[in-house]
Amino acid sequence: xxxxxxxxxxxxxxxxxxxxxxxxxxxxxxxxxxxxxxxxxxxxxxxxxxxxxxxxxxxxxxxxxxxxxxxxxxxxxxxxxxxxxxxxxxxxxxxxxxxxxxxxxxxxxxxxxxxxxxxxxxxxxxxxxxxxxxxxxxxxxxxxxxxxxxxxxxxxxxxxxxxxxxxxxxxxxxxxxxxxxxxxxxxxxxxxxxxxxxxxxxxxxxxxxxxxxxxxxxxxxxxxxxxxxxxxxxxxxxxxxxxxxxxxxxxxxxxxxxxxxxxxxxxxxxxxxxxxxxxxxxxxxxxxxxxxxxxxxxxxxxxxxxxxxxxxxxxxxxxxxxxxxxxxxxxxxxxx
Numbered sequence: 260x261x262x263x264x265x266x267x268x269x270x271x272x273x274x275x276x277x278x279x280x281x282x283x284x285x286x287x288x289x290x291x292x293x294x295x296x297x298x299x300x301x302x303x304x305x306x307x308x309x310x311x312x313x314x315x316x317x318x319x320x321x322x323x324x325x326x327x328x329x330x331x332x333x334x335x336x337x338x339x340x341x342x343x344x345x346x347x348x349x350x351x352x353x354x355x356x357x358x359x360x361x362x363x364x365x366x367x368x369x370x371x372x373x374x375x376x377x378x379x380x381x382x383x384x385x386x387x388x389x390x391x392x393x394x395x396x397x398x399x400x401x402x403x404x405x406x407x408x409x410x411x412x413x414x415x416x417x418x419x420x421x422x423x424x425x426x427x428x429x430x431x432x433x434x435x436x437x438x439x440x441x442x443x444x445x446x447x448x449x450x451x452x453x454x455x456x457x458x459x460x461x462x463x464x465x466x467x468x469x470x471x472x473x474x475x476x477x478x479x480x481x482x483x484x485x486x487x488x489x490x491x492x493x494x495x496x497x498x499x500x501x502x503x504x505x506x507x508x509x510x511x512x513x514x515x516x517x518x519x520x521x522x523x524x525x526x527x528x529x530x531x532x533x534x535x536x537x538x539x540x541x542x543x544x545x546x547x548x549x550x551x552x553x554x555x556x557x558x559x560x561x562x563x564x565x566x567x568x569x570x571x572x573x574x575x576x577x578x579x580x581x582x583x584x585x586x587x588x589x590x591x592x593x594x595x
Contacts, residue, residue, distance in 0.1 A: 263325075267321050270324060270525075271318070273317065273528065274315075276314075276532055277531045281535050285311065287545055287552060288307060292304065299376075302358045302385070303542075305357075305385050309350035310532075310535065312347040312350070313528060316340065336414075337410075337419050338420075340414065341420060345395065345396035345420075346396025349396055349432075351531055352436065353392060354388060359490070361376070366447055367450060399421075404421065406419065407420065417516045417519060417520060422505075425501060429502070433498075440493070444490060489537065492533045492534070499523045499527075500519060501527075503515055504519060
């Protein structure tokens with residue numbers, strides 16, 4: 260019972276952090292979309308929404324874990340909860356793939372990309388992504404071989420879904436997606452290397468004239484860095500759960516369900532907390548917008564504090580004298 264309560268507390272903390280971080284990134288990206296017409300930001304916004312929904316989905320399991328005595332959950336309700344978690348997780352993974360593919364096309368075919376990629380295409384991709392995600396998540400509800408025949412009332416992933424479902428997800432989804440990630444990354448790396456070589460040749464050819472100025476390839480290497488971090492976090496988060504699930508299918512007597520559900524599943528869900536941190540730390544435009552929003556919030560709190568002090572002292576003059584001692588706004592320099 261104590262371990263179940265501890266697991267519920269961990270779920271509660273994780274759900275709160277996932278929702279808070281992704282809502283913050285979503286608001287930030289919305290502000291960026293309002294100021295620019297970068298279509299790729301739509302995919303970043305969709306990733307934040309999908310990850311926030313994972314936090315909402317796992318929050319439905321918290322009450323079952325921390326209630327004393329443990330309350331049995333109907334199998335149908337538990338199945339829908341786990342289908343919602345799986346659908347949101349699939350949407351998050353597919354959006355990461357879409358972001359990697361978007362960066363790949365922008366570097367591989369830049370002219371064709373900017374002619375082809377618009378709001379309608381991005382919206383169609385996102386709509387199709389969510390359709391596929393919900394088909395994946397709710398697939399066990401319509402396929403008996405993916406359902407557990409026995410249910411004891413304690414709601415968990417493997418209490419309603421058979422490990423064969425994880426095996427199918429791994430073979431049809433995870434490993435092909437990982438291969439695509441590696442292909443995108445290697446090809447982007449090759450293209451960036453070719454660009455760098457061409458620039459060095461142009462610099463050498465135009466050195467005597469002194470009129471050639473090399474274009475910056477920073478965007479190429481930023482794309483490489485972002486894709487690499489996304490691949491790494493995606494692989495490290497989900498690979499242990501899926502591989503152990505395959506082992507459970509192959510070895511029915513191993514009884515790895517506790518490890519899968521209490522540790523490895525949480526590690527996979529934790530990827531939804533890593534994604535907003537990646538964009539907050541690695542994307543300069545997102546980081547700058549977060550800074551501007553924080554600065555605006557700080558100024559708003561300062562104005563409110565000064566207003567309250569003015570109302571308390573009965574006039575506007577005294578707070579002006581004390582405001583110098585009350586608030587000092589520090590402007591840290593943004594790194595590159």
